[in-house]
Amino acid sequence: MLHDRAFPLSELRLFASARSAGKTTETPYGTKTIEAFTVDAVAECDIALLAVSGDFAKEFAPQLAARGVTVIDNSSAFRYDDDKPLVIPEINPDAVGDARIIANPNCTTAILAVALWPLHKAFGLKKVIVSTYQAASGAGAEGMSELEDQARAYLDTGKADNKVFAHPLPFNLIPHIDAFQDNGYTKEEMKVTWESRKIMGIPDLALSCTAVRIPTSRAHAESAVIEFARPVTPDAARALLADAPGVKVVDDPAAKVYPMPLNASGKYDVEVGRIRQNLVFGDHGLELFVCGDQLLKGAALNAVQIAEVVLDRRGESLRRSA
Ligand SMILES: NC(=O)C1=CN([C@@H]2O[C@H](COP(=O)(O)OP(=O)(O)OC[C@H]3O[C@@H](n4cnc5c(N)ncnc54)[C@H](OP(=O)(O)O)[C@@H]3O)[C@@H](O)[C@H]2O)C=CC1
Numbered sequence: 550m551l552h553d554r555a556f557p558l559s560e561l562r563l564f565a566s567a568r569s570a571g572k573t574t575e576t577p578y579g580t581k582t583i584e585a586f587t588v589d590a591v592a593e594c595d596i597a598l599l600a601v602s603g604d605f606a607k608e609f610a611p612q613l614a615a616r617g618v619t620v621i622d623n624s625s626a627f628r629y630d631d632d633k634p635l636v637i638p639e640i641n642p643d644a645v646g647d648a649r650i651i652a653n654p655n656c657t658t659a660i661l662a663v664a665l666w667p668l669h670k671a672f673g674l675k676k677v678i679v680s681t682y683q684a685a686s687g688a689g690a691e692g693m694s695e696l697e698d699q700a701r702a703y704l705d706t707g708k709a710d711n712k713v714f715a716h717p718l719p720f721n722l723i724p725h726i727d728a729f730q731d732n733g734y735t736k737e738e739m740k741v742t743w744e745s746r747k748i749m750g751i752p753d754l755a756l757s758c759t760a761v762r763i764p765t766s767r768a769h770a771e772s773a774v775i776e777f778a779r780p781v782t783p784d785a786a787r788a789l790l791a792d793a794p795g796v797k798v799v800d801d802p803a804a805k806v807y808p809m810p811l812n813a814s815g816k817y818d819v820e821v822g823r824i825r826q827n828l829v830f831g832d833h834g835l836e837l838f839v840c841g842d843q844l845l846k847g848a849a850l851n852a853v854q855i856a857e858v859v860l861d862r863r864g865e866s867l868r869r870s871a
């Protein structure tokens with residue numbers, strides 16, 4: 550992705566745990582040997598894209614920041630800290646400021662918010678009710694492997710085991726992602742509420758989410774019912790979304806064209822379709838369906854876009870390696 554977007558890096562270095570150190574991987578910048586993560590080694594870099602656990606980020610991101618590295622962190626460790634920006638570049642790029650630790654949002658939040666934002670600016674979000682259809686990739690490489698292995702096992706034997714997910718995922722769906730909270734929602738569901746409010750700057754946004762894991766590989770889909778402060782029409786919404794960055798309108802139901810994981814996987818843009826006047830909220834209500842690649846806009850793409858904002862703000866090229 551860095552290469553595809555012509556990110557102006559002078560050197561790419563890849564770090565992982567000691568388990569992976571010494572392995573090689575092919576990249577558009579040549580064959581790269583994976584290095585074991587150490588603060589000293591990463592402190593030689595200008596920008597670090599961290600995608601490890603929240604505990605890891607809490608321990609090491611501040612140490613790297615203190616050594617002058619700009620850290621863009623994929624975990625949830627810093628997202629709710631008042632002094633740390635939580636950024637979707639299409640929405641709040643200025644929040645980056647001169648922060649040394651910048652949080653990348655939850656995947657479900659990023660995919661939804663990029664579609665909600667242009668509508669919010671025009672019509673004012675009042676209430677949002679979301680149901681999600683989330684891919685195995687949200688549980689990392691292990692989750693993707695478990696889905697593939699257990700789908701094969703299920704077809705061969707009629708049985709599927711589970712280790713990563715709370716139940717077998719093939720030919721099933723699981724309305725349980727992350728830990729249950731005292732209010733009956735899961736943490737994944739509350740993240741969509743908390744993070745949407747912070748990123749879009751709407752502290753009192755009423756947003757309720759039901760998050761469901763389904764047996765797809767890497768694209769999250771979401772159905773959103775929205776009440777606006779001002780009247781809205783599907784045509785006006787379609788026209789706004791057609792011009793919005795990061796979004797592609799895929800909405801021709803008569804031709805069986807709508808957002809689907811099959812098409813949204815591997816794409817940078819979040820697909821939006823099934824745009825219609827919502828029957829409950831009438832002329833103030835819309836209903837839409839979004840689908841975006843969890844590994845791209847839901848994670849790595851957004852992180853790289855944040856890095857691009859960091860460079861833009863500095864108005865200078867990288868001083869060391871990225
Ligand atoms: N923003 C978002 O929407 C998303 C965020 N995430 C978050 O990103 C993070 C990573 O998730 P994901 O990519 O799915 O996880 P994976 O399990 O697929 O990858 C984890 C990576 O971390 C490395 N790692 C683990 N422990 C260490 C260590 N002690 N030192 C150095 N490297 C280590 C692993 O290295 P090795 O290969 O050697 O084991 C591996 O490369 C999590 O915090 C997750 O919650 C994930 C998806 C979306």
Ligand SMILES: N[C@@H](CC(=O)OP(=O)(O)O)C(=O)O
Nearest residue numbers: 623624625655656683687688
């Ligand atoms: N929880 C998301 C992926 C993820 O890791 O989210 P977060 O970065 O908020 O922990 C999912 O399972 O689909």
